[in-house]
Amino acid sequence: MRRVEAGPGGGTVRGPRQGRPTLEEVAERAGVSRATVSRVVNGQTTVNEDLRVAVEAAAAELGYVPHAAARSLVTHRTDSVALILPESPNRVFSDDQFFPSVIRGVAGELDAAGKLLVLLTTGSAEARERAERYAVGGHVDGVMFASLHDADLLPELMLRRGVPVVCNGLPHLDAPCIDVDHQGGVLAAVEHLLAKGHRRIATIAGPQDMVAGRARLDGYREAMTAADRRAIIAVGDFTAESGQAAMRQLLADEPDLDAVFVASDLMAHGALQALREAGRRVPDDVAVVGFDDIALATFCDPPLTTVRQPIAEIGSTMARAMLRVLEGEPVEPLTILPTSLVIRDSA
Amino acid sequence: MRRVEAGPGGGTVRGPRQGRPTLEEVAERAGVSRATVSRVVNGQTTVNEDLRVAVEAAAAELGYVPHAAARSLVTHRTDSVALILPESPNRVFSDDQFFPSVIRGVAGELDAAGKLLVLLTTGSAEARERAERYAVGGHVDGVMFASLHDADLLPELMLRRGVPVVCNGLPHLDAPCIDVDHQGGVLAAVEHLLAKGHRRIATIAGPQDMVAGRARLDGYREAMTAADRRAIIAVGDFTAESGQAAMRQLLADEPDLDAVFVASDLMAHGALQALREAGRRVPDDVAVVGFDDIALATFCDPPLTTVRQPIAEIGSTMARAMLRVLEGEPVEPLTILPTSLVIRDSA
DNA sequence: CCAATGCGAGAGAGCGCTCTCTGACCTCGC
DNA sequence: GCGAGGTCAGAGAGCGCTCTCTCGCATTGG
Numbered sequence: 001m002r003r004v005e006a007g008p009g010g011g012t013v014r015g016p017r018q019g020r021p022t023l024e025e026v027a028e029r030a031g032v033s034r035a036t037v038s039r040v041v042n043g044q045t046t047v048n049e050d051l052r053v054a055v056e057a058a059a060a061e062l063g064y065v066p067h068a069a070a071r072s073l074v075t076h077r078t079d080s081v082a083l084i085l086p087e088s089p090n091r092v093f094s095d096d097q098f099f100p101s102v103i104r105g106v107a108g109e110l111d112a113a114g115k116l117l118v119l120l121t122t123g124s125a126e127a128r129e130r131a132e133r134y135a136v137g138g139h140v141d142g143v144m145f146a147s148l149h150d151a152d153l154l155p156e157l158m159l160r161r162g163v164p165v166v167c168n169g170l171p172h173l174d175a176p177c178i179d180v181d182h183q184g185g186v187l188a189a190v191e192h193l194l195a196k197g198h199r200r201i202a203t204i205a206g207p208q209d210m211v212a213g214r215a216r217l218d219g220y221r222e223a224m225t226a227a228d229r230r231a232i233i234a235v236g237d238f239t240a241e242s243g244q245a246a247m248r249q250l251l252a253d254e255p256d257l258d259a260v261f262v263a264s265d266l267m268a269h270g271a272l273q274a275l276r277e278a279g280r281r282v283p284d285d286v287a288v289v290g291f292d293d294i295a296l297a298t299f300c301d302p303p304l305t306t307v308r309q310p311i312a313e314i315g316s317t318m319a320r321a322m323l324r325v326l327e328g329e330p331v332e333p334l335t336i337l338p339t340s341l342v343i344r345d346s347a
Numbered sequence: 348m349r350r351v352e353a354g355p356g357g358g359t360v361r362g363p364r365q366g367r368p369t370l371e372e373v374a375e376r377a378g379v380s381r382a383t384v385s386r387v388v389n390g391q392t393t394v395n396e397d398l399r400v401a402v403e404a405a406a407a408e409l410g411y412v413p414h415a416a417a418r419s420l421v422t423h424r425t426d427s428v429a430l431i432l433p434e435s436p437n438r439v440f441s442d443d444q445f446f447p448s449v450i451r452g453v454a455g456e457l458d459a460a461g462k463l464l465v466l467l468t469t470g471s472a473e474a475r476e477r478a479e480r481y482a483v484g485g486h487v488d489g490v491m492f493a494s495l496h497d498a499d500l501l502p503e504l505m506l507r508r509g510v511p512v513v514c515n516g517l518p519h520l521d522a523p524c525i526d527v528d529h530q531g532g533v534l535a536a537v538e539h540l541l542a543k544g545h546r547r548i549a550t551i552a553g554p555q556d557m558v559a560g561r562a563r564l565d566g567y568r569e570a571m572t573a574a575d576r577r578a579i580i581a582v583g584d585f586t587a588e589s590g591q592a593a594m595r596q597l598l599a600d601e602p603d604l605d606a607v608f609v610a611s612d613l614m615a616h617g618a619l620q621a622l623r624e625a626g627r628r629v630p631d632d633v634a635v636v637g638f639d640d641i642a643l644a645t646f647c648d649p650p651l652t653t654v655r656q657p658i659a660e661i662g663s664t665m666a667r668a669m670l671r672v673l674e675g676e677p678v679e680p681l682t683i684l685p686t687s688l689v690i691r692d693s694a
Numbered sequence: 695c696c697a698a699t700g701c702g703a704g705a706g707a708g709c710g711c712t713c714t715c716t717g718a719c720c721t722c723g724c
Numbered sequence: 725g726c727g728a729g730g731t732c733a734g735a736g737a738g739c740g741c742t743c744t745c746t747c748g749c750a751t752t753g754g
Contacts, residue, residue, distance in 0.1 A: 417740035
């Protein structure tokens with residue numbers, strides 16, 4: 001860290017080039033002022049052709065790369081954006097492909113805009129603390145939140161500190177929000193089951209502290225009410241194990257159910273296992289519809305009929321919204337992406 | 348970007364507090380010098396208790412957070428590390444869980460050390476360019492590479508620019524490298540097949556421009572040579588489709604093969620489909636062993652016997668190596684993590 | 695009681711860059 | 725032919741922080 005004045009071999013005048021070249025050195029070599037080098041480096045057009053060429057040559061010879069910190073100290077920009085995943089790293093990259101897909105969507109869009117993606121997981125209290133200091137400390141130009149939990153105050157906190165925010169999973173916030181049409185998807189699923197002649201349709205809902213969990217349950221309730229059917233509800237936490245447990249529970253409580261809408265494919269996979277254990281055939285005895293349409297859905301036995309949600313698009317849409325915010329352009333406060341029913345063999 | 352001097356309502360003297368509080372303002376409020384505030388903020392112990400309390404109070408009242416760029420301009424540290432994924436965002440987050448798992452391992456370890464993770468994908472030429480400028484521009488303290496391709500010069504380039512590097516997938520480099528024991532795993536797989544009485548054992552190899560592809564093929568060749576058996580080889584690119592195609596090819600060329608070692612689970616999944624199409628039973632007619640042990644392996648029909656590699660550990664080990672490098676501590680130049688055979692039903 | 699020693703706080707010089715302001719030089723127009 | 729206007733490069737002031745150096749003051753030994 002501290003500069004070493006002379007290497008082994010001693011007290012020569014100004015040891016060999018050490019550390020990275022600075023703009024000043026480029027200026028000296030090109031025989032111009034710092035300001036001119038800065039103009040060339042930043043692509044300003046008001047520079048004489050000859051000087052420009054000289055500067056570019058000098059920069060290339062020295063291998064000059066602008067120092068990010070120095071630049072952003074004065075410009076107040078960093079050209080990078082954070083994506084906050086409010087889970088532990090372990091949960092973020094679990095089997096459901098949600099976060100990876102969001103990341104993919106975000107990364108693709110930011111890439112194209114020449115911005116960089118900083119990934120932050122805030123599963124622990126310290127991690128949240130760090131993320132806050134990081135964002136507020138000016139490391140990034142803006143912050144995007146994926147799959148927020150209700151109680152999460154981080155977005156608001158950042159907002160108050162003047163950090164641009166775009167989010168997913170928490171619409172009641174003074175920041176642009178991107179989400180999918182949970183209810184519409186569920187409605188299509190339940191209607192499909194009804195159309196197939198199923199009458200005793202249960203649901204395995206997701207966690208109720210997340211919009212995705214609540215909205216899908218609301219959709220189910222609404223659809224059942226509209227069809228004048230009784231709601232039969234079990235609750236899981238979006239994992240396969242919880243789906244299996246919830247299905248067992250449902251079979252015990254309501255042995256004559258003939259269909260189940262499961263609020264995530266992972267839980268649906270667990271439910272299929274429970275049904276197999278119980279000797280129920282799918283879809284003949286019990287029809288199953290999932291939600292997500294992750295890769296696993298096609299590998300299930302039988303392949304899962306499910307509600308497809310465009311996860312990567314959540315990411316790309318968030319990124320685009322963020323880019324607009326950073327440009328100072330107006331942004332839709334709430335964007336709802338469409339879902340669609342993918343019919344396979346399980347219902 | 349440009350400071351707005353006066354809001355609507357006019358030319359008052361110094362509008363309301365705007366922008367973030369600076370260290371100087373904290374100093375003024377606490378009635379001490381900038382240096383003292385800096386000492387307190389950075390946890391130095393040589394500060395009088397009363398002053399320390401005063402400074403902390405002032406900082407809290409103003410909501411002071413140090414400006415990252417200003418700090419790193421003088422310290423030359425950023426406390427963040429980049430992980431470079433040399434693929435397009437689309438490939439990075441495809442079905443094989445390789446990159447997500449590596450990210451998980453890295454994130455967990457960096458998290459614990461209070462460092463931040465910056466994710467860079469270098470699938471395109473511009474993305475590579477940007478990543479280079481980013482790292483060399485001092486945005487991060489070091490760079491980690493996951494699953495390098497042979498021809499990738501980026502690590503060497505960074506190394507030359509004095510950026511600390513840790514890598515995976517390319518051992519012949521002047522930087523610490525973490526990898527798994529591909530050959531040992533394959534050896535165990537082939538020996539398992541031989542022990543089960545299989546004699547005509549083919550392989551579906553991965554891309555030969557990656558260490559993972561080559562090493563697994565080498566392992567197969569070696570094991571077959573040791574057993575005095577003829578090698579039967581098809582090549583895929585680690586995707587399910589390529590596995591399916593390769594299996595069809597093998598069945599056409601060598602109809603009487605009785606086992607196949609497939610260099611990735613994704614390809615193995617494709618191979619199983621091809622075998623099903625051809626009416627071959629698994630494992631009775633043809634035994635199948637995969638490599639990776641991703642979640643998909645348990646969902647296959649039949650569940651896949653496969654070589655487990657500790658992917659997340661690649662990440663955590665890389666991260667730990669990087670942390671040591673940054674601390675100036677000595678680091679093992681090459682770390683090989685063990686693989687193990689997981690026996691399920693396909694062989 | 696005074697010099698030697700030590701400890702903690704302040705002063706001030708940058709880190710590498712951007713950006714405004716100034717001023718040199720040139721081109722026009724009247 | 726000379727002033728007005730325009731263009732383009734340089735000078736210089738910071739951005740917010742860290743860190744060395746210096747200095748004041750208290751403590752201690754002779």
